[in-house]
Amino acid sequence: MMQPSKTVRGVLIAVIALALVAATVVGVRTVQHALYWADPAHRNVTPEAWMTLGYLERSHHLPRHSLGPALGLAPQPGVPRSLEEIAEQRGEPVSALLTEVTALIKAQKK
Incomplete structure (x- = not known):
């Protein structure tokens, strides 16, 4: 050999x-x-301005890319945007978006 x-x-x-x-x-x-x-600290978190939609979807065990379309956002490849950035692009206060996202999460969990 x-x-x-x-x-x-x-x-x-x-x-x-x-x-x-x-x-x-x-x-x-x-x-x-x-x-x-x-880690339980990362599950079912309350939405905050620094979080992304993907982070919230994972935290709340929601389907991927379910929050964006519910907010009227088209998928955008690249770096994920924080809720603060999304609110700024929409021209609304972050607090209004946080309230809307919280309501969407509750509705999708039913």
């Missing part, structure tokens, strides 16, 4: 090492995410 050359062996070791590092990073992030959302 032929032995692989030292160069091929080195490349294979590097590929395996990179795969192990990538798997470790993904595993650690998955565990962190699971622990974060398992």
Whole structure:
């Protein structure tokens, strides 16, 4: 049986090492995410100006992208916007949007 050359062996070791590092990073992030959302302090939170719609959907176990259309917002790819940014774009006070979002969450949970 032929032995692989030292160069091929080195490349294979590097590929395996990179795969192990990538798997470790993904595993650690998955565990962190699971622990974060398992904490009761992050479930069913009261909406605040810094939160995004996605954060509130996860916190209240609502379907993804359910709050945006209910608020009349078209999906926008990219960086999620906070409720404060959404209120500013809509030209309304943050308190009014927080009240509206709170009502929507309650309605969707029924």
